[in-house]
Amino acid sequence: MPKTHPLQQVYRRLFTTYGPQHWWPAKNRFEVMVGAILTQNTAWTNVESAIANLKAAHCLTPRAIISLSKAKLAKHLTPSGYFNVKAQRLHNYCQWYLEHGEYRKLAKLDTNTLRHALLSVNGVGPETADDILLYAFARPVFVIDAYARRLLSRYGLIQGDEGYETLRHYCETNLKTGSIDDVQLFNEYHALIVIHAKRACRKKPLCENCCLNHKCSYNTVV
């Protein structure tokens, strides 16, 4: 009977409280990729309306997006904020995506190679890359976002100011079993952290022990 790592215990609490989330909230792979870029430092509800705009304009494909002018694309992205920056980033991503043979061809790359390829796109940083790796390419990577940092540091598991790769490695090595179940585990874990963040300070009993709202001072170790 191997002893369970605190990260596994946190996962159990989240899963028991909220149940399976079956993420990412999108209709297909490409929509996952678009959402991953648009949600950078932005509330998801804003992203939803931007995606709805693209969909209504029949522009939710890489080819349609690269053929739009920067101004028109930015107009569709208005509700998601940073619309000029994101128009450029989305354009960069779609161009790269098409140049590299879209899903079929990219899916042949091993995870590390694919990760570096994603990071080579201007506008795709570590978290966006990992969102895409996990939710569009079904690769076993642990997504480190602001919520994960806050949650794990409030559980006393990390300091909180470690580098991205340090934390990703910490989470992955302590959770990986080596089977393909890892993908499902990481999928649910990130989704549960986000859903918990949205419900924190409203839902018991979890919030009383570890609240993700930055204004809340609860800080309990498992």
Next chain:
DNA sequence: ACCCAGGGTCATA
């Protein structure tokens, strides 16, 4: 009227 959101890039020191 503030505060913040499922980040990332670029310029400076």
Next chain:
DNA sequence: TATGACCATGGG
């Protein structure tokens, strides 16, 4: 390598 400025809308 490590900070800081910047990007911008919408909900609490």
